[in-house]
Amino acid sequence: MAEKTLLQGIREALGEEMERDERVWVLGEDVGKKGGVFLVTEGLYDRFGEARVLDTPLAESSIVGVAIGAAMNGTLPVAEIQFADFIHPAFDQIVSEAARIRYRSNGDFSCPLVIRAPFGGGVHGGLYHSQSVEAYYAHVPGLKVVIPSTPEDAKGLLKSSIRDPDPVMFFEHKKTYRLIKGEVPDGDYATPLGKAAVRREGASLSCFAWGLMAHYCMQAAEELEADGVSVEVIDLRTLKPLDKEAILGSVRKTARALVVYEDNLTGGFGAEVAAIIAQEAFEHLDAPVVRVAAPDVPAMPFNKPQEDAFMPSPERIAAEMRKLAAY
Amino acid sequence: MAEKTLLQGIREALGEEMERDERVWVLGEDVGKKGGVFLVTEGLYDRFGEARVLDTPLAESSIVGVAIGAAMNGTLPVAEIQFADFIHPAFDQIVSEAARIRYRSNGDFSCPLVIRAPFGGGVHGGLYHSQSVEAYYAHVPGLKVVIPSTPEDAKGLLKSSIRDPDPVMFFEHKKTYRLIKGEVPDGDYATPLGKAAVRREGASLSCFAWGLMAHYCMQAAEELEADGVSVEVIDLRTLKPLDKEAILGSVRKTARALVVYEDNLTGGFGAEVAAIIAQEAFEHLDAPVVRVAAPDVPAMPFNKPQEDAFMPSPERIAAEMRKLAAY
Amino acid sequence: MATAKETRHAALGLEPDRLLTMYRQMVLARAVDRRMWVLNRQGKAPFVISGQGHEAIQVAAANCMRPGIDWLCPYYRDLPFCLALGMTAREFMLAVFAKADDPNSGARQMPSHFGIQRLRIITSSSVVGTQVVHAVGVAYASKMRGLDEVSVTCIGDGGTSQGDWHESMNWAGIHKLPFICIVQDNDYAISVPHRLQMGVDTVARRAEGYGVAGEAVDGGDLLASYEAMRRAVERARAGQGATLISAKVARFTSHSSDDDQRRYRPQAELEALLRRDPIERFRNYLLDEGVVSEADDERIQQECTAEVDEAVTGAEAAESPRPEDLLKHVYADG
Amino acid sequence: MATAKETRHAALGLEPDRLLTMYRQMVLARAVDRRMWVLNRQGKAPFVISGQGHEAIQVAAANCMRPGIDWLCPYYRDLPFCLALGMTAREFMLAVFAKADDPNSGARQMPSHFGIQRLRIITSSSVVGTQVVHAVGVAYASKMRGLDEVSVTCIGDGGTSQGDWHESMNWAGIHKLPFICIVQDNDYAISVPHRLQMGVDTVARRAEGYGVAGEAVDGGDLLASYEAMRRAVERARAGQGATLISAKVARFTSHSSDDDQRRYRPQAELEALLRRDPIERFRNYLLDEGVVSEADDERIQQECTAEVDEAVTGAEAAESPRPEDLLKHVYADG
Ligand SMILES: Cc1ncc(C[n+]2csc(CCOP(=O)(O)OP(=O)(O)O)c2C)c(N)n1
Ligand SMILES: Cc1ncc(C[n+]2csc(CCOP(=O)(O)OP(=O)(O)O)c2C)c(N)n1
Ligand SMILES: [Mg+2]
Ligand SMILES: [Mg+2]
Numbered sequence A, B: 001m002a003e004k005t006l007l008q009g010i011r012e013a014l015g016e017e018m019e020r021d022e023r024v025w026v027l028g029e030d031v032g033k034k035g036g037v038f039l040v041t042e043g044l045y046d047r048f049g050e051a052r053v054l055d056t057p058l059a060e061s062s063i064v065g066v067a068i069g070a071a072m073n074g075t076l077p078v079a080e081i082q083f084a085d086f087i088h089p090a091f092d093q094i095v096s097e098a099a100r101i102r103y104r105s106n107g108d109f110s111c112p113l114v115i116r117a118p119f120g121g122g123v124h125g126g127l128y129h130s131q132s133v134e135a136y137y138a139h140v141p142g143l144k145v146v147i148p149s150t151p152e153d154a155k156g157l158l159k160s161s162i163r164d165p166d167p168v169m170f171f172e173h174k175k176t177y178r179l180i181k182g183e184v185p186d187g188d189y190a191t192p193l194g195k196a197a198v199r200r201e202g203a204s205l206s207c208f209a210w211g212l213m214a215h216y217c218m219q220a221a222e223e224l225e226a227d228g229v230s231v232e233v234i235d236l237r238t239l240k241p242l243d244k245e246a247i248l249g250s251v252r253k254t255a256r257a258l259v260v261y262e263d264n265l266t267g268g269f270g271a272e273v274a275a276i277i278a279q280e281a282f283e284h285l286d287a288p289v290v291r292v293a294a295p296d297v298p299a300m301p302f303n304k305p306q307e308d309a310f311m312p313s314p315e316r317i318a319a320e321m322r323k324l325a326a327y
Numbered sequence C, D: 001m002a003t004a005k006e007t008r009h010a011a012l013g014l015e016p017d018r019l020l021t022m023y024r025q026m027v028l029a030r031a032v033d034r035r036m037w038v039l040n041r042q043g044k045a046p047f048v049i050s051g052q053g054h055e056a057i058q059v060a061a062a063n064c065m066r067p068g069i070d071w072l073c074p075y076y077r078d079l080p081f082c083l084a085l086g087m088t089a090r091e092f093m094l095a096v097f098a099k100a101d102d103p104n105s106g107a108r109q110m111p112s113h114f115g116i117q118r119l120r121i122i123t124s125s126s127v128v129g130t131q132v133v134h135a136v137g138v139a140y141a142s143k144m145r146g147l148d149e150v151s152v153t154c155i156g157d158g159g160t161s162q163g164d165w166h167e168s169m170n171w172a173g174i175h176k177l178p179f180i181c182i183v184q185d186n187d188y189a190i191s192v193p194h195r196l197q198m199g200v201d202t203v204a205r206r207a208e209g210y211g212v213a214g215e216a217v218d219g220g221d222l223l224a225s226y227e228a229m230r231r232a233v234e235r236a237r238a239g240q241g242a243t244l245i246s247a248k249v250a251r252f253t254s255h256s257s258d259d260d261q262r263r264y265r266p267q268a269e270l271e272a273l274l275r276r277d278p279i280e281r282f283r284n285y286l287l288d289e290g291v292v293s294e295a296d297d298e299r300i301q302q303e304c305t306a307e308v309d310e311a312v313t314g315a316e317a318a319e320s321p322r323p324e325d326l327l328k329h330v331y332a333d334g
Helices: A006-020 A044-048 A060-071 A088-104 A134-138 A151-163 A212-226 A244-254 A269-280 A304-310 A314-326 B006-020 B044-048 B060-071 B088-104 B134-138 B151-163 B212-226 B244-254 B269-280 B304-310 B314-326 C016-041 C055-062 C079-085 C089-096 C130-144 C163-175 C203-210 C222-237 C267-276 C278-288 C294-317 C323-327 D016-041 D055-062 D079-085 D089-096 D130-144 D163-175 D222-237 D267-276 D278-288 D294-317 D323-327
Strands: A002-005 A024-028 A053-055 A076-080 A114-119 A144-146 A168-173 A181-184 A197-200 A205-209 A231-235 A238-240 A257-264 A290-294 B002-005 B024-028 B053-055 B076-080 B114-119 B144-146 B168-173 B181-184 B197-200 B205-209 B231-235 B238-240 B257-264 B290-294 C071-073 C151-156 C179-185 C213-218 C243-248 D071-073 D151-156 D179-185 D213-218 D243-248
Touching (some): A006 A044, A006 A168, A024 A044, A060 A076, A060 A088, A060 C163, A134 A144, A134 A269, A151 A168, A205 A212, A205 A244, A212 A231, A212 A257, A257 A269, A269 B269, A304 D323, B006 B168, B024 B060, B044 B053, B060 B076, B134 B269, B151 B181, B205 B244, B205 B314, B257 B314, B304 C323, C016 C079, C016 C089, C055 C151, C089 C294, C163 C179, C179 C203, C203 C243, C213 C222, C222 C243, C222 C278, C278 C294, D016 D079, D016 D089, D016 D222, D055 D151, D055 D179, D055 D278, D071 D130, D089 D294, D163 D179, D179 D222, D222 D243, D278 D294
Parallel strands (some): A024 A053, A024 A076, B024 B053, B024 B076, C151 C179, D151 D179
């Protein structure tokens, strides 16, 4: 075991999988010589060559579409979208094509493909380098949606995603890339998709989050510990498939649920989590299901005062936890 | 007043607005001589000429992008996307551009634009001519999302949308086009955006829906009437802005909520409706918030047995109403 | 070198047998296609969309490919293409009748949304243009893996307006891929005429701007189509890069059974179409060259009709999909 | 007709005054641009992205337009363009410092995301390629409304790979729009070199395939750029349709302050860039032709520096946006 950053976890998973299976390859803008704008793919070009670490034209729809075609011809592409904000031109290829290859061919074809993209804010990215886009894809049957929040998970979940026979959207919170460090087990391991992680057990209320918000919830929970409120923090890790049992089990225990996400409130994926709880754990609830999320404005501004005002902060989360625990 | 189809309501709104304001124009695939694949724009080409009723190249991103540019240069475009299923190539132009013109320019620019698209199934459309796509757009700050379910609303809401200073997504359920007939007031009128319609008052439970499902809910509610269960049916009509007061007011009265939608269950817009109720009307609830929706499979198959199995039916809705009323 | 007296087919090295095969494939495709319209009018096929008038370029192209080795990312007019690659009339009719055994999609998709793994015909959606990018990906994978495969895709004139088409051509040019894009240019995208679809007479003019070879061909002329396609395939196999073929064809039917082309096409234009029948043209050639006799032709037509009859009977009697199977094949494990 | 002895600028009908204006605009742009990198290193500007090396084509283009009448859909390297159209150094610096009065976006966007209604510079996003389609829409509206306006847009070589670019060119060709697309081809898209971006030497080769005019120009040569742009503007105003200008330029800086081009560009290439400085080249021309003296030049440089100093001082002292204004301008009524 060694302490590594989340970014290193991802880089290692890529390198090891490419080493292990020559069908695996990487494509995207600037993933080659430069090693990616965040240096996630650094070193891969030298190790595996241009054909398997391919700098693509600036055209996201084709990055995904080419990966789809290549996935149907015996390879395992890992496509990088430089920023999640720029995945929208590929929306059609992802939603109409990748997600439906298996279904529409009645199982005759499959599309084993990973699409990686850094998302999220808090890094002065402004309106177009800060967005959360998971809600769009977690709505799409046929896709899997994975969001790691620790270095160990980043590596283990990416390995599982690459080995998965279906298309996986793999979103990496860019603020966690270097901020979040942690132990990464040595050797090969794969973290299963579809399982949430209980980051902290607690009795007074359950808090559900993913990405950077999982860390902010931990901070808030620690703050509440001091006040004697014990918060259970569950990192969902994969939004699709969703670990409903973990969610419902926790709510059955604590009777209070808080859902925290960085995306805009309305129609964010937290709505789904809340709706599941409201339908399937209703009898166990002692309080409203509370959501903490970003306001319904297009995205996070570049200027610091408004960026800060947009992001759900540990303080705001702690305040909501307090209110909910006291309900 | 005269009895008209929903399709006629839309056609009239287009014709009258084009007559009233020469800035209004229509663009899309086959909207010209053919009058649209559903004949919604029939007659407009002869009345207003090719420049204002423009057959575009087969390229949705440019249909929307050109409309955006034209909206910034003093015109009021109404873009038709032939089927909502084919709106995805335009996702980026809608979400990254149209929705943010005002916000990102700090109010210096605006984008008065309507995007019309037929959506929904039950017409043998198969995987790619049947989808519901409202959830994607109802999540996007800066957009408005309108779904009429009656001829009167179709006309009145489309007029409001065309007169609205911001981009409006206007989704028309294709099965309702000719199936749904109703009185349409004579003369000019505009139905305000952001107001739900109580289609039926009731005391035992509240049922929320839009599009075709609003009609199915009415059918189911009538069936339950016979059993002495009184169901309130609320047609949301505009998902964004959402009439939260109408939703919460109804739930406060009935203490039971059913949300019905044709889209896939997970992450559909009904999740948002349920989440709002679970947070803001929790104290008034006597039962779980129940959702009835399509299963999480990519879309509605072409073959009849599976198409029928996909669509929430009046029978299935009635059964859920009964269960919920008895809870 | 072809001498003045050499026939066109001999100059192409085509034996009579192969000519007959291609002729028969065109005739069968037309017979299947006509029948599906009959079924539509009878209320037995809720939706049909046609390849009538597009047969020559498609059959010519298929005959330059190695079925099961080379790949096709088709579009919805490629019935003749798919039949020529080995799809059976019965398989197609299973889709027309929306039966469970439809090998393309188990009747999840509308008919003519082709996709059969065993023939390397890649599953296609209704979304115009997306298939072209997949074909590029297939070709990139073949090249990366060092495999001698050619990747072919078809699209209409309207489809070339999509961004995806451009992105694909650009990739093909950059990597000199074994990729061939056949544009079946029938002058219309549903009702939208050529002049509102593009500012040039043929998209073949775009080839140079991508660094790919361009061929503008009369797609109603089987031998001309064969020649262009064979050149493209040779180019691909020789590692010389991609080709954009623009084939002018005639759309005989309305866009689909949901359309009525009399609403937007002048009567005179519709009548003129009939003189552009690729099957007639090839039949006349074969008769003129003595490759077939009237009697041969009669026999072929009868065989094809019989094949269609049998396909229809078999398919109509097949099982419908089961409602509960709606939930299958969303993921590998379900 | 130009005689052998006529100067290049006289042949273009350019008076010394106009030459001086353009020279001064380039110098100012460079001064502003350099200063923002200094601010970045000082930790006062979290993000900067540059137009250094792209000045000639931009300033030339701006000088063929009528500010406030013709439209620009810019991209993030268009600082020289926007200054030449009338944006002030102070306005730009307000964006660099992320101040509330930034006229582009109230500091909601990163700096260099231009958009100022009064100058008809249309608000732009970070999403490469989208602006080109808007420019087509602007041009279509001008044409529909019978207005004598020209719509200009800029994009990089990488940006031309986007589907949106193609869809735009196609529209421009179909409708013969008063539309000009200027591709500022600096051989890189961040780190991706030209050979992996396209299979041809210049995108100007694509013009013919759309039915638009094509111009390949040395974008580091102010007069050549002016000539190409003026032709394009005349074409647009005469109703003769659209033009695609591909201007070769040199990217002097790293892609942005988040990039380090030494990671992927050879040292020799970086050194060679310096010999391609468009401002140097134009200065030498002006000195050679006696349009400016060394003393004039000195004065211009000093004036520009003073203008930048003042802009920086003013902008730095301005107010930051208020957190609660985050919620404003989502819709007209909010
Ligand atoms: C992205 C998308 N937009 C619209 C449609 C609806 N549509 C189906 S076919 C068609 C016209 C296609 O024309 P063309 O590409 O010329 O092919 P043709 O049918 O003429 O062979 C249209 C508009 C679609 N299927 N996909
Ligand atoms: C759709 C999209 N994808 C990716 C990016 C990230 N990005 C910003 S600029 C750039 C390179 C642009 O290169 P080019 O178009 O050649 O313009 P240049 O910067 O060289 O002037 C990239 C990849 C983006 N902004 N938008
Ligand atoms: Mg066509
Ligand atoms: Mg560049």
